[in-house]
Amino acid sequence: MAAKYWLVKSEPSAYSIDDLMHDKITHWDGVRNYQARNYMRDEMKLGDKVLFYHSNAEPIAVVGVCEVAKEGYPDFSAFDPEDKHFDPKSKIDSPTWIMVDIKIIEKFIRPVALDEIKGNSKLQNMKLVQRGNRLSVMPIDKNEFNEIMKLSKK
Numbered sequence: 330m331a332a333k334y335w336l337v338k339s340e341p342s343a344y345s346i347d348d349l350m351h352d353k354i355t356h357w358d359g360v361r362n363y364q365a366r367n368y369m370r371d372e373m374k375l376g377d378k379v380l381f382y383h384s385n386a387e388p389i390a391v392v393g394v395c396e397v398a399k400e401g402y403p404d405f406s407a408f409d410p411e412d413k414h415f416d417p418k419s420k421i422d423s424p425t426w427i428m429v430d431i432k433i434i435e436k437f438i439r440p441v442a443l444d445e446i447k448g449n450s451k452l453q454n455m456k457l458v459q460r461g462n463r464l465s466v467m468p469i470d471k472n473e474f475n476e477i478m479k480l481s482k483k
Contacts, residue, residue, distance in 0.1 A: 334474040335373060336380040336391070336457060337431070338465045346381050346392040346436050354398050354432040357466070358406045359414040361426065365466040370401040370427040372468070379431055380469065380477055382457070383440075390440035391477050399430035437481040451476045 337357060339345065349355055360366055379395040403424035406414040419425035446452050456467045469477075 333372060333374065333377045334380075334469045334471055335368070335377060335397075336382055336467050336469050337395075338382045338384045340385045341383045342385075345383065346433075349381065349393070349395065349431070349433045350436055354430055356399075356404075356428045356430050358404050358428040360404070360428065360465055361414065361416070362464060362466075365464045366425075366427050368466050368468065369429050373397050373401060373429050373466075375400055378434075378474060380474065381431075388440060389443040391437070391446070391481070392440045393436040394434045394478065395431040396434055397429055398432040401427040401429050404428040439481055439483060441477050441480045445480060446477070449476065449480070 341347075344355070357369070360369065375397055377397040379397060380391045381393040381395050382391050383389065403421070404414070404426035406412040407416040407419040407424065407426040408421060409415055414426075416425060443457075446455065447458050452458065452473055455469060455473050456462050456464070457469075
């Protein structure tokens with residue numbers, strides 16, 4: 330099966346590319362949107378490439394590339410009443426929420442800003458720039474991935 334490509338969003342104040350550079354690998358927990366959960370549960374596979382995007386930042390930008398290091402498994406933060414992502418409806422034997430592990434491949438020397446992405450005709454159909462699309466985990470296609478990688482090397 331061919332590799333898929335993804336974009337994940339994080340506010341750097343919550344978890345940044347620098348945090349991932351330090352940790353090398355992390356679980357992508359706390360996703361509480363059903364469509365994003367379905368992507369992680371059903372479609373993200375070991376070795377898939379992942380663009381790391383800083384939202385609510387200056388600049389808002391794609392800042393690195395990662396890889397899926399572990400396929401979907403129960404998000405343990407949903408079971409912890411002390412965790413801000415606790416969900417009393419999610420049960421250990423029937424988890425509502427899923428997470429994946431990602432590992433760092435590269436932090437971009439040159440972040441690819443959202444304005445640059447919006448202004449690039451090759452990226453005009455990217456889910457990231459479509460109105461109303463606020464998912465924290467979204468698929469992208471190989472050409473979009475390659476174009477972002479190319480822009481990061483300019």
